[in-house]
Amino acid sequence: MAVNLSAPGRLTPVAGAEWAVGEAAIKKPGRNDMAVLKLADTATVAGVFTQNAFAAAPVRVAQRHLAIGRVRALLVNSGNANAGTGRRGEADALACCERTAAALSIDPEQVLPFSTGVIGQHLPLARMQACIDALGGRLDTDHWLDAAQAIMTTDTVAKGASRHVDIGDGATVTLTGIAKGSGMIRPDMATMLSFIATDAAIDRDTLDHALREAMTASFNAISVDGDTSTNDACIACATGAGARVARDSAGWPAFMEALTDLARELAQAIVRDGEGATRFITLDVTGARDANEAREVAFTVAHSPLVKTACFAGDPNWGRILAAVGRAPVADFGIDRVAIALDDVAIVADGEPRDDYAEADAAAVMAKSEYTIAIDLGRGNAHARIWTSDLSYEYVRINAEYRS
Amino acid sequence: MAVNLSAPGRLTPVAGAEWAVGEAAIKKPGRNDMAVLKLADTATVAGVFTQNAFAAAPVRVAQRHLAIGRVRALLVNSGNANAGTGRRGEADALACCERTAAALSIDPEQVLPFSTGVIGQHLPLARMQACIDALGGRLDTDHWLDAAQAIMTTDTVAKGASRHVDIGDGATVTLTGIAKGSGMIRPDMATMLSFIATDAAIDRDTLDHALREAMTASFNAISVDGDTSTNDACIACATGAGARVARDSAGWPAFMEALTDLARELAQAIVRDGEGATRFITLDVTGARDANEAREVAFTVAHSPLVKTACFAGDPNWGRILAAVGRAPVADFGIDRVAIALDDVAIVADGEPRDDYAEADAAAVMAKSEYTIAIDLGRGNAHARIWTSDLSYEYVRINAEYRS
Numbered sequence: 001m002a003v004n005l006s007a008p009g010r011l012t013p014v015a016g017a018e019w020a021v022g023e024a025a026i027k028k029p030g031r032n033d034m035a036v037l038k039l040a041d042t043a044t045v046a047g048v049f050t051q052n053a054f055a056a057a058p059v060r061v062a063q064r065h066l067a068i069g070r071v072r073a074l075l076v077n078s079g080n081a082n083a084g085t086g087r088r089g090e091a092d093a094l095a096c097c098e099r100t101a102a103a104l105s106i107d108p109e110q111v112l113p114f115s116t117g118v119i120g121q122h123l124p125l126a127r128m129q130a131c132i133d134a135l136g137g138r139l140d141t142d143h144w145l146d147a148a149q150a151i152m153t154t155d156t157v158a159k160g161a162s163r164h165v166d167i168g169d170g171a172t173v174t175l176t177g178i179a180k181g182s183g184m185i186r187p188d189m190a191t192m193l194s195f196i197a198t199d200a201a202i203d204r205d206t207l208d209h210a211l212r213e214a215m216t217a218s219f220n221a222i223s224v225d226g227d228t229s230t231n232d233a234c235i236a237c238a239t240g241a242g243a244r245v246a247r248d249s250a251g252w253p254a255f256m257e258a259l260t261d262l263a264r265e266l267a268q269a270i271v272r273d274g275e276g277a278t279r280f281i282t283l284d285v286t287g288a289r290d291a292n293e294a295r296e297v298a299f300t301v302a303h304s305p306l307v308k309t310a311c312f313a314g315d316p317n318w319g320r321i322l323a324a325v326g327r328a329p330v331a332d333f334g335i336d337r338v339a340i341a342l343d344d345v346a347i348v349a350d351g352e353p354r355d356d357y358a359e360a361d362a363a364a365v366m367a368k369s370e371y372t373i374a375i376d377l378g379r380g381n382a383h384a385r386i387w388t389s390d391l392s393y394e395y396v397r398i399n400a401e402y403r404s
Numbered sequence: 405m406a407v408n409l410s411a412p413g414r415l416t417p418v419a420g421a422e423w424a425v426g427e428a429a430i431k432k433p434g435r436n437d438m439a440v441l442k443l444a445d446t447a448t449v450a451g452v453f454t455q456n457a458f459a460a461a462p463v464r465v466a467q468r469h470l471a472i473g474r475v476r477a478l479l480v481n482s483g484n485a486n487a488g489t490g491r492r493g494e495a496d497a498l499a500c501c502e503r504t505a506a507a508l509s510i511d512p513e514q515v516l517p518f519s520t521g522v523i524g525q526h527l528p529l530a531r532m533q534a535c536i537d538a539l540g541g542r543l544d545t546d547h548w549l550d551a552a553q554a555i556m557t558t559d560t561v562a563k564g565a566s567r568h569v570d571i572g573d574g575a576t577v578t579l580t581g582i583a584k585g586s587g588m589i590r591p592d593m594a595t596m597l598s599f600i601a602t603d604a605a606i607d608r609d610t611l612d613h614a615l616r617e618a619m620t621a622s623f624n625a626i627s628v629d630g631d632t633s634t635n636d637a638c639i640a641c642a643t644g645a646g647a648r649v650a651r652d653s654a655g656w657p658a659f660m661e662a663l664t665d666l667a668r669e670l671a672q673a674i675v676r677d678g679e680g681a682t683r684f685i686t687l688d689v690t691g692a693r694d695a696n697e698a699r700e701v702a703f704t705v706a707h708s709p710l711v712k713t714a715c716f717a718g719d720p721n722w723g724r725i726l727a728a729v730g731r732a733p734v735a736d737f738g739i740d741r742v743a744i745a746l747d748d749v750a751i752v753a754d755g756e757p758r759d760d761y762a763e764a765d766a767a768a769v770m771a772k773s774e775y776t777i778a779i780d781l782g783r784g785n786a787h788a789r790i791w792t793s794d795l796s797y798e799y800v801r802i803n804a805e806y807r808s
Contacts, residue, residue, distance in 0.1 A: 053737035054730030054755070084726045084739075086756030119723025120757055230727050305709075305795075306803055313804035319523020322488045323634050326458030333457035335488075351458070352490030353524055391709075393797050399710055400717035 002157045003280040003369050003389070005272035011144035011176050012162035016040030016239025017197040019143035021150040024131035026124055027079030027117060032150040034128065036135045037074040037195060038104055042240030045071040046208035047112070048215055050232040056083030057090040058113040059231060061097065065109050069204065072110040074195060074235060075100045077117075077128060078151050078180070081191075083230040084120040092123045099129045103136035116180060116193055116231050117153050148178035151193055154398055155180050159269040165258040167251025171243040173200040175258055179266040181232075194219065194234040194266055199242035200255065206247055210259055211236040218263035221386040222271050223302045234263075271387045276394030279311050282372040286383040287337075293330055294384035297375060300328035308391035316362030318347050325375060337378025343371050350378075406561045407684040407773050407793070409676035415548035415580050416566035420444030420643025421601040423547035425554040428535035430528055431483030431521060436554040438532065440539045441478040441599060442508055446644030449475040450612035451516070452619055454636040460487030461494040462517040463635060465501065469513050473608065476514040478599060478639060479504045481521075481532065482555050482584070485595075487634040488524040496527045503533045507540035520584060520597055520635050521557050552582035555597055558802055559584050563673040569662040571655025575647035577604040579662055583670040585636075598623065598638040598670055603646035604659065610651055614663055615640040622667035625790040626675050627706045638667075675791045680798030683715050686776040690787040691741075697734055698788035701779060704732035712795035720766030722751050729779060741782025747775050 017039055021032040039045070047066050049059050065071065075096055082089045097111040104111075115123070148158040160178040167173055181192030202210070211234065219234055236259075238245075245255045272280050283302055288294035301307055304324040310317040321340055326333070335351035342365040347357050365371045421443055425436040443449070451470050453463050469475065479500055486493045501515040508515075519527070552562040564582040571577055585596030606614070615638065623638055640663075642649075649659050676684050687706055692698035705711055708728040714721040725744055730737070739755035746769040751761050769775050 052727060052730040053732075053734065054726055054739040054742075081723070084723050084752070084755070084757065086754075088756075119721075119727060230730060305799070309800055309803035312800065315804070317523075319485070319488050322458055323456060323523060326456040326634060328457075330457065335458040338458075348488070350490070351488070352492075353488065391800060393800050395709070396713055396716065396795060396797050396800060399713035400719070 002273040003277050005157050005269055007158040008145065008160045011148070011160045011178070012164070012174050013141035013144070014174050014176050014197040014239060015141065015199045015241035016043060017237060018139035018141050019147040020135040020138035020140070021143060021146045022131040022135050022138070024077065024124065024127045026077055026128065032146065033078045034131050034135065035076045035147040035150040036100060036132070037147070038139050039072050039237055040239045040241055041072070042201065043072065044202055044204040044207050044238045044240070045235060046204065046211045047233055047235045048211060050230060052230045054084070054230050056081055056115065056230040057085055058082050058093045058115045059233060061090060061093045062112040062114065062233065065097070065112050068109050070107070070110050071112055072106045073100055073104055074112045074114065075132070076114040076151050076193065078153050079117040080115060080121055080123055081117045081119045081231045082115040082123050085122055088122060092125050095125060096128060096132065099132045103132055112235065114193055114231070114233055116151065116191060119230065144176055144178060151178070151180040153180065154275055155273055157273050159266055159273065161262055161265045163258040163262045165251070165254050167243060167245060167249070167254055171251070173198055173242050173245065173255065175262050177262050177266050179270060181270045192219065192232045192270060196235070196262065197237040197239060200238050201240040201242065201244040202238035203246070207236055207238050210256060213256065214260040214263045217260060217385070218267040222267045223299060223386065223388045268387055271389050274389035275398045276392040276396070277389035278369070278392050279390040280370045281311060281388050281390070283386050283388060284372055284374045284383070285377065286374070287377040287379055288382040288384070289380035291382045291384055294382050295386070296330060297325055297328040297377065298384045298386045300324050301373065301375065302386060302388035305391055311366065311390035312392045314363065314366040316342065316359055316366050318362065321373060321375070322348065339376040339378065341374040342366065406677040407681050409561050409673055411562040412549065412564045415564045415582070416568070416578050417545035417548070418578050418580050418601040418643060419545065419603045419645035420447060421641060422543035422545050423551040424539040424542035424544070425547060425550045426535040426539050426542070428481065428528065428532045430481055430532065436550065437482045438535050438539065439480045439551040439554040440504060440536070441551070442543050443476050443641055444643045444645055445476070446605065447476065448606055448608040448611050448642045448644070449639065450608065450615045451637055451639045452615060454634060456634045458488070458634050460485055460519060460634040461489055462486050462497045462519045463637060465494060465497040466516040466518065466637065469501070469516050472513050474511070474514050475516055476510045477504055477508055478516045478518065479536070480518040480555050480597065482557050483521040484519060484525055484527055485521045485523045485635045486519040486527050489526055492526060496529050499529060500532060500536065503536045507536055516639065518597055518637055520555065520595060523634065548580055548582060555582070555584040557584065557595070558679055559677055561677050563670055563677065565666050565669045567662040567666045569655070569658050571647060571649060571653070571658055575655070577602055577646050577649065577659065579666050581666050581670050583674060585674045596623065596636045596674060600639070600666065601641040601643060604642050605644040605646065605648040606642035607650070611640055611642050614660060617660065618664040618667045621664060621789070622671040626671045627703060627790065627792045672791055675793050678793035679802045680796040681793035682773070682796050683794040684774045685715060685792050685794070687790050687792060688776055688778045688787070689781065690778070691781040691783055692786040692788070693784035695786045695788055698786050699790070700734060701729055701732040701781065702788045702790045704728050705777065705779065706790060706792035709795055715770065715794035716796045718767065718770040720746065720763055720770050722766065725777060725779070726752065743780040743782065745778040746770060
């Protein structure tokens, strides 16, 4: 059902970053549901996490361990989010770190734990610890795709991508990332995990800056259903096995472009695999007074169930778009200068339907699986671009049946 | 499909308030789709309107005419919202007022126009004007139910209610109201029209105060899908044919209770008839620092597609409630004191599942067609109560097929 999305054929190994996967039968048996990423001693790590006030136990532990600054391993499980689990949840997350540290001969505070899945149930700790014990012997730089599969929940397609960047002077660095998530998706992270590694050598502050910069036009610019999960995280690791990249180096712009592009591809893959998605929609808002206003309008339209069901139906009911724009939290907002277009079909100008607008033209755009809704507010020069999906019967079915 | 809702048997006439209905075949023939309410010369009128920045043409005209303060008639049509129709839309709304004024021998500025239905199409003015011409001869105080039917769009049940209030000294006043709406429902009005009349004699400022007061715990406390329409309005008319009611009269508390109760019944009827609704859910938020915070949390939970689909499925996936509470825009918010219950089944205490919680108990509550989700934030004394519905396959079907 995913919109123009297929699993990556092969993901490029990154020197200094080895994955191992295993089965702990966390929710049910028959698939790998744990993965560990071991990083070279030279690695730096940066992360961004959910803004949900009720961050899950593993998120709180990961934030603490990341702050210490000696990360050497990431541990991920699917099938159980270890969220809403109180003090025992945090103890469980720490116990997983300890077991991982023992298996990899590192310290527990060098492990970042990540969990995704059902909220409010305790982890099956014994099964997970037994699985962790076996992971240390299976590490390999070529296991990215296995890891992408192990972290899936309601995802229908494994998500991953690689980039090679020429950073000048004949040097090249590699970036490979994986992601999971298809529901509970909105900005400031979602039920979304993403792990990106590069063999570049990058100091920690620079990597942190690069990751946050890349977020704005990627993971923080997508929405499936407006719900923000308790577990979202995006982690970037620079193993240091390859060439050095710094903000003043000639290769910096090329590196940032590759990182942003990779993050955008992963973020868009999450929308394409959005629960029940049948359309991949780009929302382009221009003519705003500032970027925040542009984003508010874009997300208000993206979250409107009426717009989303019209997209599902392929019905050019543009009045629903106009009504959603009108309820966005924007001060001193008038309809008089608003313009709306679907791809190159101009529908509304100066707040009114254009005389030359023919509904058949808009219907032809909305019959496609991918198109752009362009909204010009006509009151400034700021803009925002985000990506979303439609609201289908299948979304309801998936979320009504998720636990059964 | 409406949840425990049937059409009113009979609505009590209000002296000084006469309805007439007719068929203009605005969207399609075969039903009454226009209604006019003629008020006695002694009447006062108050109104609240959509907060959508792109208020529809009839809303803008109605607000201007209401401000003049000589209202004698309301004109309502279903099938076309006359929204997103620019200057011609406003001219059309004014033309309808003029024709109504001619039919009733009053001034155009004494007419308030209301439209509900599809956005972005021009009114079929000639057919509507011909219909208006005939309405003047059909006025009757006993046509409330006909009017309730004429203003329906995707409503499946006509909505109306009456109250009789003893205001002391042997005097009684009557209140009767009708409403329509089932999608695009959220606070600060929705695709929702409601017209309430009383035979009481009430000065205009007092009526305005009474209406706004009654809104908070009724029409501004409901949500079906989080979308706010361009056309919402709630109008109160006091015809002056009966006893006088003022803020210092002995009967004031009884009058306000009846008005609020009537408005609440009509507002709840809209949720019960929410598009595709299979559950009627009360959200009770307590322990907030202030009422605004309580409302923000309540509406964040009410708008969560994941909570709504869990309600549809009858699945006590309380983690979704907790996650939605956690993403509400509340400052300095910690999970440690949060409690969640479904009716009398306590699930979460101090941010964690209770030891004595048995999922079967919660499942039994969620199998019912009506229940309360109670959320205690444990950080203050403010509270809020709102009503919402679930998200079903039928919601998607209705909104994907609305124009076909």
